[in-house]
Amino acid sequence: MKLSWKREMLGVAVLAALAAVAIHYYPVLPARMPSHFDIHGRANDWTGKNTFFLMWGAYLIVPYLLITFLPFIDPLKDKIMPKFKVLLLLRDILLVVFAVLFLLSINAGVEGKFNSDWFGIAIGLFLKALGNYMPKFPQNWFIGIKTPWTISSETVWKKTHILGGWMYTSLGVLTVVFAVFKLGIAIPTLLVLPVTAIAVIYSFFLYKKTGGAAAAKGANS
Numbered sequence: 001m002k003l004s005w006k007r008e009m010l011g012v013a014v015l016a017a018l019a020a021v022a023i024h025y026y027p028v029l030p031a032r033m034p035s036h037f038d039i040h041g042r043a044n045d046w047t048g049k050n051t052f053f054l055m056w057g058a059y060l061i062v063p064y065l066l067i068t069f070l071p072f073i074d075p076l077k078d079k080i081m082p083k084f085k086v087l088l089l090l091r092d093i094l095l096v097v098f099a100v101l102f103l104l105s106i107n108a109g110v111e112g113k114f115n116s117d118w119f120g121i122a123i124g125l126f127l128k129a130l131g132n133y134m135p136k137f138p139q140n141w142f143i144g145i146k147t148p149w150t151i152s153s154e155t156v157w158k159k160t161h162i163l164g165g166w167m168y169t170s171l172g173v174l175t176v177v178f179a180v181f182k183l184g185i186a187i188p189t190l191l192v193l194p195v196t197a198i199a200v201i202y203s204f205f206l207y208k209k210t211g212g213a214a215a216a217k218g219a220n221s
Contacts (some may be wrong), residue, residue, distance in 0.1 A: 003022070011064060011092055014099055018060060022053055025106050032108045039186055040117040046047065052109075056102050062064070062094065067091035067143070076140050079154075083138040090133055098128040120179025124188070128172030133166035145199050149207035157209065160203040167195045 024163045026049070033052040034043030047055070067087055071080045081086070100122045108114040129206070145164050150157040175188040183207045 005089065011095055014095055015060060015064070017104060018099055021106070022056075026053070029106070029109045033105070033193075034112075034114065037108070037114040037116070039116070039184055041114040043112070043114070045189045052105075056105065060098050063098070064091060064095055067094070070142050071140065074140050074142065076138070080140050081139045083136060086133055086136045086138070087143060089201065090130070092117065093129045096133070097122050117182060118177050119175055120185040120188075123168060123185065123219065124172045124175030124177075127168050127175060127192075131167065131169030131172055134168060135162045137161055145196070145203065146170075147200050148201045149203040153207055153210065156203050156207045159206055160199055163202055163221070164196075164199040167198065171195055 029049055031049055033049050034045070035047040035052065035055075036045035037042070038044050068091060071077060071084060071087060074080055081182065104115055104118055104122075134144065135158070139151070139154055141151070144157075145160050147160075150160050170190060171191055174191075174220040175185055177183075178185050178188055
């Protein structure tokens with residue numbers, strides 16, 4: 001699959017719109033912008049305004065470029081290309097989520113407080129989208145649950161990402177519920193690490209169960 005200008009219009013439009021927002025708000029924002037917040041949305045660390053915008057420019061542009069172009073140099077490129085549009089869709093969703101967080105951060109500079117409820121909703125929706133598309137991820141070296149066992153066996157990769165998809169989807173829904181009912185997102189956030197650990201451990205035992213080296217043939221076929 002090749003990149004097309006028509007396919008990239010959404011991402012370019014979002015980045016252009018965010019650049020316009022940054023230019024509009026730059027003169028009215030304080031010289032020091034909040035860069036970190038406690039669980040109640042109160043700022044507890046600050047950075048210079050120029051650093052703030054440079055930092056957010058990197059957050060928005062770098063992941064967009066990496067997800068767009070890394071597949072073309074991935075050793076598993078032949079497996080990625082038939083499902084490249086899945087990665088591009090995930091890239092666009094990630095860009096929209098980062099755009100929301102960027103706007104919330106600008107609003108925090110004006111209001112003096114970060115809206116943690118909307119932050120939780122945005123993160124929860126991203127986790128749900130990640131979980132939804134995770135089972136469709138092609139085997140690759142840079143996105144997904146990458147362990148020695150998922151990379152070595154296509155069967156282990158697929159089954160691990162199906163399990164991971166269910167868990168991340170559930171975690172995303174839980175995060176949104178906590179945010180909507182103003183319960184905070186500390187608990188859902190803390191669950192990200194054990195959920196990921198479960199998927200990693202599962203891939204190890206599944207690899208052993210399917211015969212180890214014999215299962216690896218799927219990755220080379």
